[in-house]
Amino acid sequence: MKTINGWRRAITTVSFVALCAASSFSATAQAAADLLAQAKANGTLRVANTQSSPPWSMLDENNKPVGYDVAIAKEVGKRIGVPNVVFVADSFKNFVEGLKTGKYDLVMNDLTPTPEREQQVDFGDPYGVEDFRIFVPAGNTDIKGKDTLKGKRVGVVTGSSNETWARAHLRDSDIRSYDNGGLVFNDLGSGRIDAVIISHFGGMKYANVNHLPVKEVGEPLIYQLSAPAMVKGQPALRAAVNKAISDMRADGTIQAIAKKWVGRDYDMPGTIAKAQAQKE
Template sequence: MLAACSTSSGGAAGGDLLAQVRQNGVMRVALTQANPPWNFVDSKAQPIGYDVDVARELAERLGVREVQFIPSSYQNFIEGVRADRFDIVISGQTITEERARQVDFSRPYQVNGISLFVQRDDSGITGVRDLSGKAVAVSAGTTQEAYVRERIPDAEPKIYQNATLGLTDVARGNADAMLVSRFQGAYLASASNLPVKPAGELLNREVNGMSFRKDAGQFKAAVDQAITDMINDGTMSAISKKWLGGLDMAVELNQPTP
C-alpha cells in the first residue's frame, strides 16, 4: 500500500467508478493524515489508523489491488472529489445536507462525539455557555468550525490545520478551548502529554461517511454493502478496538441516530 502526494487522475469523471478502480487496480483515498487515531503517519511516514485500515479492507472487498493514500484537508475534500483528484474520501467527514448536495456519501462507517477541551487546571470553562469572548480552536473546514461561527458568535474562532496543533495551543494558553472529537482529544493529550481535559458533556453525536462523486454508478451500492458486511462479520469491531482504545464501532453504528 502506498502513501502518495501525487494527485494524478485515475480516470475521467463520469461512468461507473467501481469499474474504473477495478480496471486501474488502484483506489485513490484522500485523508488528512493528521488526525490520530483516525488517520496519521508512522515513523516511516506511512499512513496508519482506523480510516487507513478501513480503506484497505474496503478496497479488498471491492476487488481493488492497491490503495493510494493522498493527503488532503477538510477544506479541499469536496473540491478534490469533484475534480477527480481522488476517488473517495475516508477521513471522518460528517454527513451534512450542504455536503450531500455536492457529493455522495456512503452509509455511516463511523460515529463521533464532539467535546470541549480546556487546560487541565481551568475551572472557569465548563461548557459552551462559558465561551463568550474566548478564543476557541477548531480544525479548518470541520463542522466544529461551523459550530463556533454559527452557534457561539461571541467567541473568536482560531483555525488550525489539524487537532494536534489546536490542542497544543490550548495547552500553551494561546487558545482558551478547543472543539474536537472526545476520543481524538483524549488520545492526542495522552500521546503528546498535553495538560488538557474534556469539559462538560458531549455537544453532539456526529455521523460520518465516505464521500465520492455523484455520478459514481454502482460504486455507492458496492461501498455500502462492503461497510454493512464489515459491521456484521466483526471486521469493523476488530479495527475499531485496535485503534480506539477498545471502542466497538459496530455497536455505535447500530445505535439509532438521534
C-alpha cells in the same frame, strides 16, 4: 477592411464557443466515468485523508498512513476488488473540491455527511461515529461547558464539522481555525487559545501522544457519523462500498478495527446504530 474584421470576430467567437463546449464535454465525461471500473482497471483505489487526525488517520514511525479510517479503507478496497489502496494527504477544507476535480476516488477521514456537503458530493453508509467535546488546559476552572465559552478563543480544524457547529452555535466566541489538530493543540498548550472543540478520540490521542496537560469539560456537544464521500453520479462505486461496509458491520470487522484503534470498550457498530436512530 470591415468585412475582414467581421470575419475575424466571427472566427474568434466560434473558437471560444467550441472551447467552452469541449471543456463542458470533458467535465461531463469525467463525471460520467465509472470510477469503480477505472479503479479495477488501474488496480488502484485513491483515498484521501488528512494523515493528521488521530485515531482516524495519522503517520506511523515509518511515515506510513495508519489509523481507524485507514484500516477501514484498506478493507473496503479488498472487498470491492481493488486491494491496492493509495492514500492521498489533504485537508478537510479541500476534500469536497478534491473529489469534484478527480484528485481521488473516495474520502475516508471522519467526514460527516452534512446537508451542505451532500449538495456537492455523495456519501456512502456510515462506518464510524464520535462525540465532540470541549478541551481546556488542565488548570482551567472558568470553562465548564458550552455556556461558558462566551468571549473565549476557541480552536477548531478548518473545514471540519466541528468548525461548522462552532460557528453556528458559539456566535459569542472567538472561533479560530487551524489546518490540523496538532497545531490547534499546540496553541491550546501555549495559551494562545482558551479551548478546543474536537472529538473525544482525537483530543485524547493528541493529549496522550504529546503529553499535554489538558482535560475534557462538560457534556458531549454533538454526536456525528462519518461516512465515505465520493463524487456524484457513481452508483456502482457507492453500491460496492455500501455492501462492503454492511458486511464489515455484520461480520465483526468494524468492531475489531475499532477495538484496535479507538478503544477496547467502544462499541462502534452499536453506537452507529444509536446515532442513526437519533438522527431519524
